[in-house]
Amino acid sequence: MATSLEIRNLHVRTEDREILRGVDLIVRRGELHALMGPNGSGKSTLANTIMGHPGYEVTDGEILFDGENITELAPHERAKLGLFLAFQYPVAIPGVSVANFLRLAINAQREEPIKVKEFGQQLRHAVQLLDVDEGFTSRHLNDGFSGGEKKRAEVLQMAMLKPQIAVLDETDSGLDIDALRTVAEGVKKLHDEQKLGALIITHYQRILDYIRPEFVHIMLDGRIVMEGGNELVDRLEAEGYDRIREEVASRA
Amino acid sequence: MPDAPPANAPAPAPARKPGSPPPATLNAALAGRGAGGAPLAELRARARDAYDALELPRWRRSGFWQTSFQELDLAALAPIERAPDPALPSILDSADSAGVLVQRDASVVHVALDRELAEQGVILCSLEQAADEHAELFERYYLRRLPLDRHKLEAASAAFWSGGAFLYVPPGLRVEKPFQIVYEIAESGSAQYAHTLAIGDHGSDLRLRHYGVAAAEIASDALHAGQFELYLEDGARCRLAQLTDWGEGAVSDCSTSVVEVGRDAYCHWLPALLGGHLIRHHYELAVAGAGGDMAFRGLLFSEGEEHLDVFAVDLHETGPSGGDVHWRGAATGSSRASFEGLIQINPGAQQTHTYLQFHSMMLSDAAKLDAIPSVLVSADDVSASHGGTVGELDETLIFYMQTRGLSRPQAVRVIVEGFFEPLIVQLDDAALEHQIRERIGAKLAAAQDDIERYALAR
Numbered sequence: 118m119a120t121s122l123e124i125r126n127l128h129v130r131t132e133d134r135e136i137l138r139g140v141d142l143i144v145r146r147g148e149l150h151a152l153m154g155p156n157g158s159g160k161s162t163l164a165n166t167i168m169g170h171p172g173y174e175v176t177d178g179e180i181l182f183d184g185e186n187i188t189e190l191a192p193h194e195r196a197k198l199g200l201f202l203a204f205q206y207p208v209a210i211p212g213v214s215v216a217n218f219l220r221l222a223i224n225a226q227r228e229e230p231i232k233v234k235e236f237g238q239q240l241r242h243a244v245q246l247l248d249v250d251e252g253f254t255s256r257h258l259n260d261g262f263s264g265g266e267k268k269r270a271e272v273l274q275m276a277m278l279k280p281q282i283a284v285l286d287e288t289d290s291g292l293d294i295d296a297l298r299t300v301a302e303g304v305k306k307l308h309d310e311q312k313l314g315a316l317i318i319t320h321y322q323r324i325l326d327y328i329r330p331e332f333v334h335i336m337l338d339g340r341i342v343m344e345g346g347n348e349l350v351d352r353l354e355a356e357g358y359d360r361i362r363e364e365v366a367s368r369a
Numbered sequence: 370m371p372d373a374p375p376a377n378a379p380a381p382a383p384a385r386k387p388g389s390p391p392p393a394t395l396n397a398a399l400a401g402r403g404a405g406g407a408p409l410a411e412l413r414a415r416a417r418d419a420y421d422a423l424e425l426p427r428w429r430r431s432g433f434w435q436t437s438f439q440e441l442d443l444a445a446l447a448p449i450e451r452a453p454d455p456a457l458p459s460i461l462d463s464a465d466s467a468g469v470l471v472q473r474d475a476s477v478v479h480v481a482l483d484r485e486l487a488e489q490g491v492i493l494c495s496l497e498q499a500a501d502e503h504a505e506l507f508e509r510y511y512l513r514r515l516p517l518d519r520h521k522l523e524a525a526s527a528a529f530w531s532g533g534a535f536l537y538v539p540p541g542l543r544v545e546k547p548f549q550i551v552y553e554i555a556e557s558g559s560a561q562y563a564h565t566l567a568i569g570d571h572g573s574d575l576r577l578r579h580y581g582v583a584a585a586e587i588a589s590d591a592l593h594a595g596q597f598e599l600y601l602e603d604g605a606r607c608r609l610a611q612l613t614d615w616g617e618g619a620v621s622d623c624s625t626s627v628v629e630v631g632r633d634a635y636c637h638w639l640p641a642l643l644g645g646h647l648i649r650h651h652y653e654l655a656v657a658g659a660g661g662d663m664a665f666r667g668l669l670f671s672e673g674e675e676h677l678d679v680f681a682v683d684l685h686e687t688g689p690s691g692g693d694v695h696w697r698g699a700a701t702g703s704s705r706a707s708f709e710g711l712i713q714i715n716p717g718a719q720q721t722h723t724y725l726q727f728h729s730m731m732l733s734d735a736a737k738l739d740a741i742p743s744v745l746v747s748a749d750d751v752s753a754s755h756g757g758t759v760g761e762l763d764e765t766l767i768f769y770m771q772t773r774g775l776s777r778p779q780a781v782r783v784i785v786e787g788f789f790e791p792l793i794v795q796l797d798d799a800a801l802e803h804q805i806r807e808r809i810g811a812k813l814a815a816a817q818d819d820i821e822r823y824a825l826a827r
Contacts, residue, residue: 204769212791
C-alpha cells in the first residue's frame with residue numbers, strides 16, 4: 118500500500134474557538150486532492166494542524182502518517198517522515214540564501230551531509246523545473262521576493278526536499294496567470310516524477326484547471342461536507358458555495 | 370620590565386563620606402587628548418601616579434543598571450610571566466598569516482613574521498622591543514590618541530603593560546594576508562595589562578586580526594586591561610577585526626581602542642564581542658584627514674550572566690569625510706548588554722556624511738540590551754543620522770523552518786546567524802567568518818534552554 122496521510126475525526130481549536138469539527142480525509146502517495154471552501158471554513162487550520170503548528174490544539178481525533186499516529190510529533194519530525202507544507206504566506210529569512218537554506222533543510226533529513234556536487238545537480242534540475250534564473254538561489258530566502266517568486270520558492274523547496282505528501286495552502290493566491298501556470302506545472306511534474314501526493318487547498322478553481330485533481334473535497338464550517346471527482350469543481354464554479362451550503366443544510 | 374603593580378596595595382583612602390555611594394561617571398564623549406610625546410618612563414610614572422590616586426571605575430548606564438569594576442579585587446591579581454612557546458593558540462589560523470604575535474598573560478611568548486615582509490620593512494615585535502629598537506616610531510605614535518588617566522584600569526594598563534604588540538607596515542606596501550595578534554589569558558589571578566600599537570604608513574594596505582581569548586575556562590577572577598591604537602596615515606587602508614571571547618570564565622575586560630584614519634585613508638573595523646564575564650570597551654574611530662572614510666561594524670552576543678558595555682564613537686575631525694556605523698547585538702540568559710553609539714562631528718568637518726545603526730535581538734526575557742545613540746554635530750554642511758530595530762525570535766519563521774525539517778534549535782540558529790550575517794559576510798575573510806559563526810553557534814547551544822523558556826513564555 119502506498120504511503121498515506123490519514124485524518125480521523127479531527128477536532129481543532131485555537132485559544133478562542135473550535136475551528137475543525139470532525140474532519141476525515143485520506144491522501145495517498147501519488148494522489149492529487151483538492152480541498153476547497155470559502156474563507157474561514159478551516160482550510161488553513163487543517164494545513165497547519167497537519168504540520169503540527171503549536172498554535173492549534175487537537176482536542177479530538179488523530180493524524181496518521183503511514184499508519185503511525187503523528188498527532189503529537191514536532192513539526193520537523195513530520196517533515197522528516199515526508200510531509201511538506203507550502204505556505205500561503207511564506208516568510209522571509211534574512212541573511213540566508215535560498216541555496217544555503219535548502220542545503221540545511223536537506224542535511225537535516227540525512228545522516229551524512231549531501232555532497233556539494235550532488236546538491237548542485239539537484240538544484241540545477243529544480244531551478245529549470247520552476248523556470249527561475251540561476252541568481253534566484255543566491256538571494257536571501259523570500260526577502261524582498263514578489264508574490265510569484267515566493268510561491269516558486271515554495272515549490273522549489275518541495276522539489277528539492279522530495280516529500281511523499283505535500284499540503285499546498287493557497288499556493289495559487291496572488292499569482293498572475295504565468296506564475297500560476299509555472300507553479301501548477303511544477304506540482305504536476307513532481308507528481309509525475311516523484312509520485313508526489315498532494316492536498317491542494319484553494320478557494321478558486323483556477324489552479325485546478327492546470328492540475329486536474331482526482332479527488333475534490335469541500336469544506337464548510339470546519340467539516341468536509343461534500344466529496345467527489347473533478348466534476349465538483351465545475352459545479353462549484355457554476356453554483357457557488359451558497360448552493361452547497363443550502364444543500365448541506367437541507368440534508369441535516 | 371616595568372614595575373609590577375604591588376600585589377598587596379593598600380586600598381586608596383576613600384574620598385567620600387562613609388556610606389555614600391561611590392561616584393559613577395557618564396561616558397566622557399571622547400578618549401581625549403593623547404598623553405604621548407614624552408619618554409616612556411615618564412609616561413609610566415604619570416600613569417602610576419594616576420593609578421594610585423584613582424578608584425576603580427563605574428559607569429552609569431541607561432535605566433537602572435551600571436557597569437562597575439569596583440568589585441574587582443586588584444590585590445588578588447598580578448601579572449604572570451610566561452616562557453616563550455612556539456605552540457600557537459588554537460584560534461590562530463597559522464597557515465594563512467603574514468605574521469603572528471602571541472602574548473600569554475604578561476609575556477609575549479611567540480612572534481613570527483613572514484621573512485619577505487620583514488625584508489620589505491614590515492615590523493612585528495613586542496611593544497617593549499619596539500620602544501628600544503624602533504624608538505623613533507614608538508615615540509611618534511605611542512599614546513598619540515590615548516590618555517592614561519581617565520580611570521584606574523586605564524592608568525594600570527599604561528603604567529604596567531608588559532610585552533605588548535607593535536606592528537608597522539611601511540609606505541605603499543600592500544599585504545594580502547592578515548597579521549594576527551593574540552592576547553591570551555591562561556590562568557585565574559592573571560592581570561593582563563596589554564598594549565597594541567599598529568601603524569599603516571602612507572598608502573599601505575593591511576589586514577589585522579586582533580584576539581582576546583582565554584586558553585581554558587578561567588575559574589576565578591582574571592583581568593584584561595588593554596589599550597589598542599591603530600594609525601592609518603594618508604591613503605592607507607586597513608581591515609581590522611577584533612574578536613573578544615574570554616569564554617565562560619571569570620575574566621573582566623576594561624579596554625580602549627582607537628583608530629585614526631588619515632587623509633584619503635580607509636578603515637573597515639569590526640569588533641566582535643562574543644564572551645566575557647564583565648566587559649567594558651570604548652571604541653573610537655576618528656577620521657582625521659580630508660577624504661577619510663570608514664565602515665565601523667560590530668557584533669555582540671551576551672549570554673548567561675555576562676555583562677557587556679560598549680561605547681563606540683564615530684568621530685569626524687575634518688571633512689569631507691564618510692562614516693557608516695552598523696552594529697548588531699543579541700542577548701540571552703540574564704545577561705546585560707549596552708551599546709552606546711556617538712556620532713561626533715567637530716567644527717569645520719564640513720561635508721561629512723555618516724549614519725549609525727544598531728539592531729538588537731532579544732532571546733530571553735531576563736536579558737537586557739540597550740541601545741543609546743547620540744549625535745553631536747558642530748558643523749552645518751553635514752548629514753548625520755541614526756536608526757535601529759529591536760527584534761525577537763519570530764515564531765512563524767521558526768515554524769516555517771521546522772516544516773522544512775529543521776529542529777527548533779537549528780531554526781533559532783539560522784535566525785540568529787542570519788541576523789548577524791550582513792556584518793559577518795563583510796569581513797571578507799573566510800577563516801574569521803567561520804570562527805565567528807562557530808562561536809555564535811556554540812553560544813546558542815549553551816543558551817538553548819533559556820531560548821526555549823522564553824519562546825514558551827510568550
